[in-house]
Amino acid sequence: MAALIGVLPGDGIGTEVIAEALKVLDAVATIGGHRFETRHGLIGGAAMDAAGSSFPPATRDLALGADAVLLGAVGGPKWTNPEAPDRPEKGLLELRAAMGVYANVRPVVTHPALYDASPLRPERLRGVDILVVRELTGGIYFGEKRRTADGASDLCSYSRAEITRLLRMAGTLARGRRRKVASIDKVNVLETSRLWRAIAIELFAREFADVALEHVLVDAAAMHLLSRPADFDVIVTENMFGDILTDEASMLVGSMGMLPSASLNDRGRGLYEPIHGSAPDIAGQGIANPCGTILSVAMMLRHSLGLPREAAAIEAAVAAVIESGLRTRDIAAPGTRAVSTTAMGDAIVTHLRAAA
Ligand code: NAD
Numbered sequence: 001m002a003a004l005i006g007v008l009p010g011d012g013i014g015t016e017v018i019a020e021a022l023k024v025l026d027a028v029a030t031i032g033g034h035r036f037e038t039r040h041g042l043i044g045g046a047a048m049d050a051a052g053s054s055f056p057p058a059t060r061d062l063a064l065g066a067d068a069v070l071l072g073a074v075g076g077p078k079w080t081n082p083e084a085p086d087r088p089e090k091g092l093l094e095l096r097a098a099m100g101v102y103a104n105v106r107p108v109v110t111h112p113a114l115y116d117a118s119p120l121r122p123e124r125l126r127g128v129d130i131l132v133v134r135e136l137t138g139g140i141y142f143g144e145k146r147r148t149a150d151g152a153s154d155l156c157s158y159s160r161a162e163i164t165r166l167l168r169m170a171g172t173l174a175r176g177r178r179r180k181v182a183s184i185d186k187v188n189v190l191e192t193s194r195l196w197r198a199i200a201i202e203l204f205a206r207e208f209a210d211v212a213l214e215h216v217l218v219d220a221a222a223m224h225l226l227s228r229p230a231d232f233d234v235i236v237t238e239n240m241f242g243d244i245l246t247d248e249a250s251m252l253v254g255s256m257g258m259l260p261s262a263s264l265n266d267r268g269r270g271l272y273e274p275i276h277g278s279a280p281d282i283a284g285q286g287i288a289n290p291c292g293t294i295l296s297v298a299m300m301l302r303h304s305l306g307l308p309r310e311a312a313a314i315e316a317a318v319a320a321v322i323e324s325g326l327r328t329r330d331i332a333a334p335g336t337r338a339v340s341t342t343a344m345g346d347a348i349v350t351h352l353r354a355a356a
C-alpha cells in the first residue's frame with residue numbers, strides 16, 4: 001500500500017524517539033513492499049524558532065493532507081515562559097483541534113519481563129490490559145481562559161455531542177475486548193460530570209446493553225488504578241482526568257517511555273504519539289526509551305493504514321526485545337547496564353526482520 005505520513009519530531013527527545021520509529025517504519029515498508037512517503041514538518045518550540053509559530057500553516061496543511069501524523073513531543077526549558085503569547089504546547093493543542101482527533105486512545109499493557117520496572121508488586125500487575133479513551137479536544141483545555149491582575153479562570157465545558165461521540169467510541173472499542181467500561185468523572189462536584197454520567201447511562205442502556213458500565217469518581221479511580229488495575233478494561237474520561245490518570249498508569253507498565261497513543265476522529269486519519277513529553281532532563285543524551293513511539297507506529301498501521309498484521313509484528317518485536325532483556329535506562333534495574341535509544345531501535349528492527 002502507499003500512504004503519506006506527516007512526521008513532526010518536535011522538541012527534546014521527540015527527535016530522538018522519532019528517528020527510531022522511522023527506522024521501524026522503513027523496515028515494515030521493505031518487508032511488506034509498502035510505500036510510505038514521509039514528509040517532515042515543524043511543531044512546538046522548534047517551529048517557534050524556525051517559523052515563528054508553534055503550529056505554522058505549513059504544518060497544518062501537512063497534517064490535514066496526510067493519511068496519518070506521527071509526532072514526537074513538544075516543549076522545553078527554552079520556551080517555558082508561561083506569559084509568552086505562544087508556547088510549544090499550544091501548537092500541539094492546535095494540531096489536535098485542527099485534525100479533530102477527539103478520542104485519545106492509550107493502551108496500558110503490562111509485560112511480565114518488566115514487572116521489576118514498576119513500583120507495584122508483581123501480583124498487582126498480572127493481567128493488566130487497560131485501554132484508556134481520553135477526550136482530547138474539549139473540556140478545560142479548550143474552554144475560555146481569563147486573567148486579571150487578581151484572578152484567573154479556565155472554563156470546563158462539554159456539549160452533549162462531544163460526550164456522546166467519545167462514549168460511543170469507548171463502547172465500540174469495548175466490544176472488541178472484555179466488554180467492560182469504567183467511566184471516570186467527578187459527579188459529586190462538577191456539572192460537566194453530571195451531564196457526562198447522565199449521557200453514559202442513557203447511551204449504554206440504549207446502544208451498548210451488552211457492555212458492562214461502571215462509574216468511578218476520579219479521585220477513587222486514581223487509587224483503584226493501583227489497588228486493582230487488572231479489573232479495568234476500557235476506561236473513558238474527560239481530557240484532563242485522562243491526561244493525569246495515564247501518566248499514573250504508565251508506572252504499571254514501568255515507564256512513561258513505554259506508552260503509545262492514537263488520537264482518532266471519525267475519518268480514520270489519526271495522530272500518533274507517545275504519551276510522554278520532551279523530557280528535558282535526558283534530552284540530547286541518546287538514552288530515551290523509543291518503545292512508546294515505536295508502538296505508536298503500530299497503532300498508526302492498525303488504525304489509519306489498514307495494516308493490522310504489520311502492527312502486530314511491531315508489537316511482537318518490541319515484546320521480544322524486552323523479553324530478551326534489553327533495557328533503556330528508564331526500565332533498567334538499578335546498577336544494571338542500559339542501552340542507548342538507537343540500540344533499542346536497532347534491536348527492534350532486527351527482530352522485525354528476523355520474524356518476517
Ligand atoms: P516528560 O514526559 O517529558 O518527562 C517526565 C519524566 O519521564 C522525566 O523524568 C523524563 O526523563 C521521563 N521520560 C519521559 N519520556 C521518557 C522516555 N521516552 N524515556 C525515558 N524517560 C522518559 O514530562 P515533563 O518533564 O513534565 O515535561 C517536559 C516538557 O514536555 C514540558 O514542556 C511539557 O509541557 C512537555 N510535554 C509534552 C508532551 C507531548 O508533546 N505530548 C507530553 C507531556 C509533556
Ligand code: IPM
Nearest residue numbers: 075089092093243275276277
Ligand atoms: C500529553 C501532554 C499534553 C496534554 C500537553 C503537553 C499539552 O501532557 O500529550 O499528555 O496535556 O495533553
Ligand code: MN
Nearest residue numbers: 243244247275
Ligand atoms: Mn500528558
